[in-house]
Amino acid sequence: MSNGLFGIERETIISNSKVRDIFTPFSPIDIVENLLGREKEVSQIVGVINSPGQHVLLYGDRGVGKTSLAIISHLLIKNMKIIRGKFFIKRCCSDDSFASIVQYPLKSIGIDYELSEITESHTQGGGAKIKAVIAEGGANSKRTRSCKRVVEINPSSPAWVSERLKDLKGVFLIDEIDALPRKNDKKRIAELIKLLSDSRSQFKLIVVGIADTGDELTAGHPSVERCLKETHLARMEDVALRNIIVEGMKKLQITPTEKVIDTIVDISAGYPHFTHLVCLKCAENAIVSKKRTVNMPDLEEALKDAVKESEGALKRRFESTLRGTKNEAEYRCILLAAAHCSIPEFTLSALRSKLLDRFNINIPQRVVSRYMSNMIVYRGKGVFDRVSKGVYRFSDPRMPSFIKMIEVQRSIAQ
CATH class of the missing domain: 1.10.10.10 (Winged helix-like DNA-binding domain superfamily/Winged helix DNA-binding domain)
Known part of the structure; x- marks a missing residue:
């Protein structure tokens, strides 16, 4: 069929099919029932988060599904009401530091790095104290009397940060920690985890990164081992990859041949990213052409598209x-x-x-x-x-x- 002007007709058909909610090679999975083959690891993470004093370190190769696993684990924790509170996610980059990472949960409790003044408001009736960061013009009302004072903000200190976050309830996902260029920042995150653990805080950290060993992501911090449960996310078994293909295609009422399934599993080599990528291209083409079966010539066309959309670094x-x-x-x-x-x-x-x-x-x-x-x-x-x-x-x-x-x-x- 024709793609229509600028391919709009094709994109409309694909968008309406919801295929990109099922096969997601370019973004983490955020629908619980779409995460297949990692039931054991999810159960382990949920158990760790529900254990006082324990936090999670999730590491492995790029493309094995670490971020998806962390997000789905949080959704299960939230739905099961194991931990009530907020969810924060920070994806690190080479410009980040310990201070820039922890600013997200700190802001949720009214601490802004750019401001050093706090308005303390006293209610006329009961004497209760409310602290609020000055945003635009303070926090005055007819019932309060406000005064300003300068406070010391030290977001580079794990001890200072821990003291302010220990009473906060929630989960903080720190993703791609391997991107941090300085070992000291990784070590500070490890120190923060230990301090939160020592205080039996219900504010839990899930640290995710690419590495061969957990030590690479904690800068070898010796005291964090007892409170940081390391989970190495290995490549997926062939049977799990096959399940992703079959169950995903079934939701779209598409049937790939056995030869196609075996070939996609072989190509994937344990990486669900490639399973999702090839399946997405197969399914998109089948949906647009109104086909219910995917055979080897269809796979050939899908692979052309998959190669084009693969990460530039691999192609180069x-x-x-x-x-x-x-x-x-x-x-x-x-x-x-x-x-x-x-x-x-x-x-x-x-x-x-x-x-x-x-x-x-x-x-x-x-x-x-x-x-x-x-x-x-x-x-x-x-x-x-x-x-x-x-x-x-x-x-x-x-x-x-x-x-x-x-x-x-x-x-x-x-």
Whole structure:
């Protein structure tokens, strides 16, 4: 069908279908029933938040669903009325510091960094004291007498912040803490967690970040271990990814073939981000063309769109690696063989075995080693990292899925 002027007709059909509420590769899941395959982890987080003195540290690779898990856990906590109070979320960036992160909950209790004056109002009848930050013209009324005083604001001090937040009820999600450039800021967050734990505060923190170990996100703070429950979010099992595909498509009354399901699971390599991305493109095309079945040619078209909408950094790194190579076909085979290695780290011998099994290509080890070296040092942004002598891994663990999307689309088209 025609897309209409500027594709408006197509977008209207897709928008009305609500498909982008079901498959959400570009934003966290915020509907409880749409989070599949993480029931155990959600239960663990809810239990920790409901335990006095405990907070949550959630870490793992990019694209495994950490933020979605944290948001859904909060929604369950709220719906079950385990903790009554406010929910705050702060996504960190390289410009942030400890002080800029904690300003959100502090503002909710009337502390504004830009102001150092507080209006203290005394009621004429009972002598009760009300504190309010001066916003525009103070907080005067006919029944109050106001006076100003200067207060010390020290938002860089975990002790000062803890003293003011300890009586606040709620959950504070600090996302992408790995983006903080200074270790001291991570250490201050860890100190804040310990102080809140010591006071048995009902103000709970869920700290989320990309890391291989929890220590990377707490700057190795030694005293926070007992009050910070670390949860490593691993890649999803194939059966869970399959469930995302089948259940999501069922809601849209679309049926993918078994071959399509198996291929999407293989491409995803444990990352629900790619499952959602490919399924979204398959479903969008099916909805617009009024098809109820998704087969392999449909998947080919969906993969073209999925590659276009993948993260720019992945595309640039992949393209820059191949650009200017004399033997692009062999480099592509090596990349795809590495993408199919079942463990994150692989040896040259394991890579050669994959090349032989999948492509019937027998390349001498010294030649494979030279190719790998070229893809490590290329412009300082190589596809691979060398872990140790003869042992490699992808510098971005999502790269295998991106490579598979490209190569599967090419193989279907041939």
